[in-house]
Amino acid sequence: MILKSKIVLMIAAAGLVAGCNKSSAPSAPETVAQPAPQKEPGTPSNGGSPGTKQPVQPGADGTPAPQGKPGLGSLVTLCDDGGRALADGPWIDPGTNLVDCSGLSTVYNAIKTADIKATEGSHFDKLFAGTSAAATMKFLNERVHYVVPSNVSFKLTFGADTREIPGGKGGVVAANLGMAFWMIDTKFGGKEAGIKYFVGSTPINPTAPANGFVHLGESFVKFDIIQRMSTMIHEARHSDCEALTSEVCGLPHAKCPTGHAYADMNACEDKAVGPYFTEAVYEQALQQSCKNCSETEMQVALIAAAESLTRVLNLKEIMDSKETRLKVDMLPGFEPKAHRESLKSVFESRRIEAGVRK
Amino acid sequence: MSKSNVVIVALLAAIALVAYQLWSRSSVRTTKENPLDVAESVVEQASPQGQVQSQDTTSAATTSLDSVQPTTTSLAESQPTGASAAPNATLPATTSMPRPSAPVQLGQTAAVLSHQEELEWKNSLPTRDEVRKEVASDTHHTPKTLTDLAPTFAKLMEDAETSVDGARVAFRKFELCAQDRDKAFVPSLRVACFTNAKRVAKKYPVDLGPSLVALEKNLDPETRGLARAYETL
Numbered sequence: 001m002i003l004k005s006k007i008v009l010m011i012a013a014a015g016l017v018a019g020c021n022k023s024s025a026p027s028a029p030e031t032v033a034q035p036a037p038q039k040e041p042g043t044p045s046n047g048g049s050p051g052t053k054q055p056v057q058p059g060a061d062g063t064p065a066p067q068g069k070p071g072l073g074s075l076v077t078l079c080d081d082g083g084r085a086l087a088d089g090p091w092i093d094p095g096t097n098l099v100d101c102s103g104l105s106t107v108y109n110a111i112k113t114a115d116i117k118a119t120e121g122s123h124f125d126k127l128f129a130g131t132s133a134a135a136t137m138k139f140l141n142e143r144v145h146y147v148v149p150s151n152v153s154f155k156l157t158f159g160a161d162t163r164e165i166p167g168g169k170g171g172v173v174a175a176n177l178g179m180a181f182w183m184i185d186t187k188f189g190g191k192e193a194g195i196k197y198f199v200g201s202t203p204i205n206p207t208a209p210a211n212g213f214v215h216l217g218e219s220f221v222k223f224d225i226i227q228r229m230s231t232m233i234h235e236a237r238h239s240d241c242e243a244l245t246s247e248v249c250g251l252p253h254a255k256c257p258t259g260h261a262y263a264d265m266n267a268c269e270d271k272a273v274g275p276y277f278t279e280a281v282y283e284q285a286l287q288q289s290c291k292n293c294s295e296t297e298m299q300v301a302l303i304a305a306a307e308s309l310t311r312v313l314n315l316k317e318i319m320d321s322k323e324t325r326l327k328v329d330m331l332p333g334f335e336p337k338a339h340r341e342s343l344k345s346v347f348e349s350r351r352i353e354a355g356v357r358k
Numbered sequence: 359m360s361k362s363n364v365v366i367v368a369l370l371a372a373i374a375l376v377a378y379q380l381w382s383r384s385s386v387r388t389t390k391e392n393p394l395d396v397a398e399s400v401v402e403q404a405s406p407q408g409q410v411q412s413q414d415t416t417s418a419a420t421t422s423l424d425s426v427q428p429t430t431t432s433l434a435e436s437q438p439t440g441a442s443a444a445p446n447a448t449l450p451a452t453t454s455m456p457r458p459s460a461p462v463q464l465g466q467t468a469a470v471l472s473h474q475e476e477l478e479w480k481n482s483l484p485t486r487d488e489v490r491k492e493v494a495s496d497t498h499h500t501p502k503t504l505t506d507l508a509p510t511f512a513k514l515m516e517d518a519e520t521s522v523d524g525a526r527v528a529f530r531k532f533e534l535c536a537q538d539r540d541k542a543f544v545p546s547l548r549v550a551c552f553t554n555a556k557r558v559a560k561k562y563p564v565d566l567g568p569s570l571v572a573l574e575k576n577l578d579p580e581t582r583g584l585a586r587a588y589e590t591l
Contacts, residue, residue: 123591155395163394173499188393195393227500253498261490261544267497284591295515299508302553304500304548305591309584319587 036157071294073225077105096149096356103221107228115291142336143239145212176238178213181206202349209249210239226300235284270313280308470530518558548581
């Protein structure tokens with residue numbers, strides 16, 4: 001039973017984490033502008049200065065800017081020195097370099113300001129409990145709480161044994177490691193068994209599936225804005241559970257069956273409403289209704305949504321469902337806001353560790 | 359309490375303590391399993407370094423799946439169950455697909471492009487094999503060969519906005535891609551093309567309405583089903 005449980009965990013966690021590491025050559029030229037000098041401090045809500053918003057030339061993400069629509073990729077948001085916290089987003093680890101920080105800030109700004117309007121009663125509404133960008137921000141903020149860049153490692157210790165998890169190299173985009181840690185913790189006894197987790201040298205405690213520690217890969221900033229946005233939505237969905245047991249938390253990916261375009265690859269999903277379906281819903285809303293997206297961005301959204309849908313093996317079941325709310329479960333008693341606030345100590349400790357001046 | 363009783367109690371307490379420690383360790387490592395090994399394997403699978411390794415990793419995951427009886431209902435459901443739930447169930451898993459050959463004659467848009475132009479257009483689109491190779495090395499990401507089409511598709515849509523001639527060309531190109539009688543393209547590309555064709559036709563219902571009806575009628579069931587699901591998300 002223990003052996004089977006271990007393998008169950010390994011499979012589930014492998015599917016979860018493997019599914020999040022998207023690897024590819026960059027699809028667009030690097031978009032992040034040079035860091036700007038610090039401007040007005042603003043009113044940070046969680047211990048750091050917000051990034052400074054600086055408009056750049058349309059097409060900063062490499063896409064043409066037709067018909068007066070510069071697109072979401074033009075809204076580059078920069079991080080200033082010492083500013084590693086988003087006023088309306090996750091903690092960004094203080095060890096983050098300015099390029100990654102700005103890349104992430106830009107994504108959150110784009111998600112927040114995307115002028116989308118889904119239909120009431122649509123799958124968007126069922127998933128995000130709303131029909132606008134505000135609903136997707138709420139969804140994200142309940143599930144992604146602390147983002148760690150590729151240049152900072154996670155570490156696990158078990159007794160005298162230590163393993164380091166470096167940032168994703170090559171084409172890796174992102175991974176919801178927090179969920180994987182929670183699953184390992186749950187299966188192997190956690191603190192009582194002597195397992196410890198660290199970001200850098202700062203201890204962290206994955207007490208819930210939605211503890212929301214997301215590790216960015218080197219390639220994150222090299223992707224176009226639409227794929228970065230949908231990557232965050234995809235990762236966020238991995239923080240949920242289909243049912244409230246550890247075996248079905250994380251909504252791991254599944255092997256595509258014989259006959260599928262990606263047969264025998266771990267590139268599909270068949271669990272309830274998984275990350276690919278969630279991502280497809282978001283991308284479809286961008287393509288169908290986004291008023292401040294460029295046409296190229298909408299085409300990326302269309303292609304990505306169609307691609308995600310082909311990987312949803314239980315698509316018919318989902319579409320036929322009469323549920324008014326799609327299952328989006330968190331463990332009972334989990335309070336996202338309180339949890340986010342509790343991570344301030346991690347942020348402050350990492351600030352000291354990373355030598356970031358206030 | 360006599361001295362001997364104290365000794366006995368102390369011994370029993372010591373035995374109980376040792377037994378508890380052994381039990382609590384065994385509940386974690388009955389199989390001598392180190393959770394850090396598990397974590398490492400998880401991360402290794404999550405960070406494929408190159409195509410070969412990612413293939414090996416996939417194989418390893420497959421072996422793990424095959425060797426274990428599922429312990430929960432959810433795991434049983436996650437085993438590949440075959441055709442019924444798979445959007446691509448009816449397609450054979452071939453390793454090589456032909457490049458598209460003769461152009462498809464459909465409705466009144468057939469004369470918009472020359473035969474050569476149609477061939478060039480279809481040859482410019484990534485084939486099923488090319489996409490599959492890319493997915494094999496990067497399993498969880500929309501292939502770059504597909505997203506690289508976005509600027510081209512965007513230009514076609516913009517041309518369609520400006521004139522009916524532009525719309526006819528755009529529709530024909532999307533039609534050729536969506537129709538795909540040779541099944542040379544992956545389903546997601548066919549769906550994207552059909553969705554764009556529909557969008558173009560909606561702007562010019564008189565000129566392109568009948569062509570859209572014909573195209574939809576001639577779509578393969580998989581593309582039609584996915585396109586409908588996409589529209590009704």
